[in-house]
Amino acid sequence: MTGNDHQPLLETVDVSLRFGFIEALKNVNLTINRREVLAVVGDNGAGKSTLVKTLAGFYQPNDGQLLWKSEPVSISNIREANELGIASVFQDPEFCENLDVASNLFLGKEKRSTFRRRDDEGMYREAKAVLRTLSSVIRIGQPIASLSKGQRQTVSIARTLLSDPELILLDEPTASLSVMQTAEVLSYIKRLRSENHSVLMICHDLPDVFAVADRIIVMRQGRIKGVHYTKETSYEQIIAEIAGVNASGQPFEDERQTQIVVNNMIAQHHLIDRSMKRNLYETQ
Numbered sequence: 001m002t003g004n005d006h007q008p009l010l011e012t013v014d015v016s017l018r019f020g021f022i023e024a025l026k027n028v029n030l031t032i033n034r035r036e037v038l039a040v041v042g043d044n045g046a047g048k049s050t051l052v053k054t055l056a057g058f059y060q061p062n063d064g065q066l067l068w069k070s071e072p073v074s075i076s077n078i079r080e081a082n083e084l085g086i087a088s089v090f091q092d093p094e095f096c097e098n099l100d101v102a103s104n105l106f107l108g109k110e111k112r113s114t115f116r117r118r119d120d121e122g123m124y125r126e127a128k129a130v131l132r133t134l135s136s137v138i139r140i141g142q143p144i145a146s147l148s149k150g151q152r153q154t155v156s157i158a159r160t161l162l163s164d165p166e167l168i169l170l171d172e173p174t175a176s177l178s179v180m181q182t183a184e185v186l187s188y189i190k191r192l193r194s195e196n197h198s199v200l201m202i203c204h205d206l207p208d209v210f211a212v213a214d215r216i217i218v219m220r221q222g223r224i225k226g227v228h229y230t231k232e233t234s235y236e237q238i239i240a241e242i243a244g245v246n247a248s249g250q251p252f253e254d255e256r257q258t259q260i261v262v263n264n265m266i267a268q269h270h271l272i273d274r275s276m277k278r279n280l281y282e283t284q
């Protein structure tokens, strides 16, 4: 830990965003500190992607303010986000299947040497270095088509590292990966933090969240419902907050809907303890 660890990198102040009549984000106040991994969790339609896309420059808020290192900024597009030091990796990254890993890493931003010649040597050197940062066993000359889904995710993370971003936004980095591939990607995320990057990731998988996140942000219906230090919270508290019940299982919003959501989550995660389950069923 350094004295800089808790300095805010990116903040949202009362950020709201509407799609027509839908309020996708409502007065969102969030601080992303230097050198931390933040996970955003929430049910479908909670506003997670909209939040991340707003930070990545895809969407502009209707109200509120973004602060980068405590200074007001507007991020009109991905390029402006990149220039600030924010890089994003969205699901199913696109690659040129007939090219190797190094060429894909530099696609569209090839290095040039004297007389504007392609600097293949420089690109291979940098590609190797960036994959080494992630301790990856992927070879730079390997055809991209030969990589597993997890390895492709690694290459897309590596691609963002070339611009040395301070903040990396990841949308479901472990979605549909095998257990081994998930472990690999989670270890890269931890490595990013140890290399002084901050990471904000959307993740549906609570064990993955608890494995890497320093703090967990729970979203529901476009609002932030809770921000928790991972060490100080539990699966039950997070699931309850996602669903809109209190930690002992008492619904405090639409009862029927809450019940359906909680039951689905219980089935999905097999994580809730018996007493909480009993409380939930007794409230039906």
Ligand SMILES: Nc1ncnc2c1ncn2[C@@H]1O[C@H](COP(=O)(O)OP(=O)(O)OP(=O)(O)O)[C@@H](O)[C@H]1O
Binding pocket: 019, 022, 023, 024, 042, 043, 044, 045, 046, 047, 048, 049, 050, 051
């Ligand atoms: N481009 C869009 N146009 C209109 N409505 C949108 C658009 N994108 C999102 N929404 C709506 O905004 C709300 C928040 O959606 P968002 O995709 O941010 O949720 P999410 O938490 O990421 O959900 P999921 O986990 O299903 O991806 C939803 O009601 C959604 O239908």
